[in-house]
Ligand code: HEM
């Protein structure tokens with residue numbers, strides 16, 4: 001009797017190990033999804049992720065297009081941040097240039113980074129940046145004001161895509177955050193207050 | 202529990218029962234573990250139900266009546282709401298349907314002496330109890346977990362939930378998840394390797410099929426939740442930025458991961474209910490289930506397709522139109538295998554000599570509620586419509602019908618169906634029927650008006666609302682009161698059954714009850730099927 005039972009036990013352990021590796025694989029996939037997700041957004045431009053190229057196409061078209069500019073700032077960053085111009089009119093395929101201005105209102109140097117996206121979200125893949133202040137971190141001295149350029153173009157392909165052909169205006173939006181390591185102090189300061197941020201009512 | 206112990210102790214099947222402590226705390230016996238799971242579930246149901254009745258009390262009228270300690274405390278409402286959701290999903294429905302009935306009846310139905318890994322079974326149970334304790338503690342840490350059961354960042358990030366409460370909540374879910382994963386492995390090994398000779402997969406009762414499919418869903422879905430929760434934990438405490446856009450993360454990634462788990466989770470809840478309802482419909486129609494194989498593979502199909510529809514919870518996050526079209530279409534596809542199930546139940550009943558005992562009433566109730574919720578589900582699956590319905594009470598009504606209350610009906614159905622086998626005592630049929638009608642009327646008055654409130658635009662997750670919504674909210678709260686009385690009546694029936702129930706026969710349901718658990722005495726002895734029965738040549742035992 002002992003023999004078959006041992007065989008059963010070994011079979012059980014084998015099945016259990018197969019299940020366990022399935023579990024480990026799924027945990028791995030959950031973490032793998034982080035880089036995959038970013039890659040996916042960049043490749044497809046989903047969620048308004050703009051593309052990046054070295055230069056605008058040789059030939060611009062003569063189709064008019066408007067790009068508007070929007071600026072936001074995380075409340076924990078004591079800066080002022082504004083677009084210099086509200087909008088730029090240009091041709092599809094033509095290289096555009098715009099400036100944002102930022103001032104550090106505090107009494108110490110602060111490093112910030114900007115996140116960006118474009119709306120309508122569906123045209124992400126047709127909005128292409130050539131150079132942008134958001135590609136790097138920006139450090140501002142106390143009281144310093146800087147003008148920051150962004151160069152871009154709108155891909156004429158936007159007119160070939162049935163779901164984007166009607167778009168004539170897009171909005172480029174930035175949000176400036178303190179660099180993550182610089183917020184840690186503020187977050188723990190917030191943590192010391194035991195009540196969460198007022199949620200209204 | 203003491204009652205349960207007595208009920209067993211007075212039986213003499215020549216079994217040797219261990220002492221009270223080692224029997225109930227160190228148990229490795231699938232029946233005893235199942236029983237403890239049932240009582241844990243009932244305890245959590247009282248806590249989670251108590252919270253929901255308090256919320257309905259507050260929502261009965263516009264304005265704040267009961268949440269007015271000092272400053273009107275909206276966070277406290279959020280804490281109740283979150284704990285209610287977590288408790289009901291992870292600590293009421295899953296422990297009862299999977300831990301309770303699964304442990305009790307999967308080995309019995311396949312003619313196995315116990316689960317494959319009895320000690321691991323005990324670990325699963327205690328991990329769950331530890332998780333429950335952590336969740337209850339989290340409500341008293343700082344200002345509690347007010348994130349909703351979806352735990353979306355940035356609300357769940359350290360900016361809006363500083364303090365350790367959310368960390369407790371995360372650890373609680375980790376423990377509950379580990380418990381379920383170990384349990385799932387145990388079920389898979391048991392079902393694959395320990396069936397009685399001759400019981401092929403295609404002859405297994407549908408309840409066993411449902412637990413098998415559920416176990417695979419658990420293995421595939423829970424690790425993703427665990428991974429996402431760990432990312433959130435490190436975001437909150439160790440400076441990572443998976444969900445923090447300031448450092449290149451994205452809060453929408455959380456939603457993808459959460460719902461990749463979350464949608465299969467609703468099938469994890471409802472598939473065991475499907476299996477159980479199939480047994481009951483067949484028993485009380487005195488016919489085998491119509492289309493047995495179709496029923497089994499419909500569950501497999503629902504499980505598979507359930508993994509590729511998750512973003513129907515995310516239509517408003519800015520997905521492009523093609524993506525939304527895909528998720529709408531994929532979601533609608535699930536209606537096909539689901540329809541197979543509904544129509545097969547109806548076909549099973551058709552022409553059968555139906556006996557309206559309490560379990561069958563609950564099975565009818567389940568089918569009715571599930572179809573109701575399914576219809577609103579098909580509505581919500583349309584991304585264009587969902588842009589309007591999202592986060593309104595229409596959604597609250599939908600998921601309570603299709604998942605929450607339907608699952609509770611299946612639990613009641615299973616309890617009335619199997620309590621004779623589990624305790625050796627039969628419940629009082631008249632009281633059972635009264636309890637069914639109270640509960641059925643109660644939940645419909647409770648949740649049906651929420652459709653109207655939602656269509657009129659009432660948002661979910663709010664403790665106060667404009668006067669315009671007052672009427673239906675009042676009706677809904679009256680329904681909650683009836684449901685609460687129905688629940689209390691259930692606990693009375695439970696008490697009377699253990700204390701003074703009539704002796705249950707081996708098979709109280711007659712010719713329709715064909716599965717193996719009806720071939721052992723009531724209550725099922727401590728050890729069953731030490732010698733496995735030979736099932737060769739027998740019909741599928743649905
Ligand atoms: C006893 C009957 C029940 C009542 C009276 C009830 C009532 C409620 C109420 C008032 C809310 C809050 C709605 C809001 O403010 O948005 C809610 C939310 C919820 N309920 Fe129930 N419920 C019941 C049963 C259940 C069951 C059995 C389950 C699950 C199996 C469940 C799962 C949930 C979930 C997941 C939420 C959403 C929580 C969130 O928004 O994060 N409920 N319920």
Ligand SMILES: [Cu+2]
Nearest residue numbers: 463464513514
């Ligand atoms: Cu879903």
